[in-house]
Amino acid sequence: MGKFDPVKYISHRYSGRKPSTIRNIISQNVGVPGMLSLAGGLPNPQCFPFTGLSATLADGTKLDVDGARVKESLQYSASKGMPRLREQLMGMQTRYHAPPSQTDVIVGCGSQGLLAQTFDMLLNPGDPLLVEEPTYSGALAALQPVRPTFVPLQTDGEGLIPASLRSTLDGWDAAARGMPKPRVLYTIPTGQNPSGATVTTERRAEVYAIAQEHGLVIMEDDPYYYLYYGTPPPSYLSMDVDGRVVRFDSLSKVLSSGMRLGMMTAHPEFIHAVEMDIQGTILHTSNTSQVLCSTLLDHWGPDGWDAHVESVKAFYKQRRDVFLALCDKHLTGLAEWNVPEAGMFVWFTIPGVSDTLDLIMKKAKEEKVLLVPGQSFFTDGKPVNSVRAAFSVASDEEMDEALRRLASLIRANSDQ
Secondary structure (H helix, E strand, O other), X not given: OOOOOHHHHOOHHHHOOOOOHHHHHHHHHOOOOOOOOOOOOOOOHHHOOOOOOEEEOOOOOEEEOOHHHHHHHOOOOOOOOOHHHHHXXXXXXXXXXXXXXXXXXXXEEHHHHHHHHHHHHHOOOOOEEEEEOOOOXXXXXXXXXXXXXXXXXXXXXXXEOHHHHHHHHHOOOHXXXXXXXXXXXXXXXXXXXXXXXXXXXXXXXXXXXXXXXXXXXXXXXXXXXXXXXXXXXXXXXXXXXXXXXXXXXEOOOOOOOOOOEEEEEEOHHHHHHHHHHHHHOOOOOOHHHHHHHHHHHHHHHHHHHHHHHHHHHHHHHHHHHHHHHHHHHHHOOOOEEOOOXXXXXXXXXXOOOOOOHHHXXXXXXXXXXXXXXXXXXXXXXXXXXXXXXXXXOOOHHHHHHHHHHHHHHHHHHOOO
């Protein structure tokens, strides 16, 4: 393949996005000495009822946001994110991934919002999309209005199987299929939701090589990167010498899901395309969330962030270990599962139940235990014998009782 050109991958709809004239005028002239602005329709901050912003941390420390930053956070701001937070996040990506090609960062309303925007940026209706099976149900929901043609790829306990990707692309017959070869791969490489699988270093290198060979963009959705119970395998971003990786990171799992903060790291052309969409839709992500996050990162510094991440990893690893011990206690001989190395999910295969939809959506609810039927994570909606369970918030006693109830349901509803 020739040199990677991100512009060629941008969808028709996103290609039509133009910069906001008003936002450009203001952003290009803010801080110019002697400049008097009658351009922007900025609400006068004298009418805002807020004058301060503070937060109390779990250790009792009180964080007071600097007065100037409070004022900044109460007004409209840059669509890419507040400058100080973007600087911090770019530094974080350099420390953890050291991207070998040119990248930029944009802040979004959680990685979910950025995912939806990127699907829209890269896909026209009907375009083929390479996707793992099973895959994240939230991504499938975001893809519904885009209406891609799903091209499922096989996975196992180590995530995406490179041979499945290669055979799909090597054997692609555009005439027979009535569509061109896929140009986008959506993958969750660490603690995959729902399967909990983590792709090995060797597989990641092979997948990236296949992407280079066939001209793929890799959408690396990695919200559980900071929940890997050890040193995670190198990211696709860290391998990306071409600029073909679009990476999504979430702060929901390590700071707060309610703050709705995530980031996308990618070639500047991809970042610019998403920025244009944000300019024309939500304008920017909540400044209150951004300034609280930025103040916290300034307070912690890189060492404090690392220490917090390690404590979060240890917490979820302990949750996993308790849950797996309870799985052994209740589900041995009734279900099969792999040991997740990251994240907060265990994926059960139940040989004795060919279709878990009714079991989970009706009978389990009647027994007051909530899980997610495997059908929700497949593109074709066909019956499957799988179930996803989360061990993130239930207590030890609740997990014990929930799995006891699930075991009883399996015994009572087995096809065998």
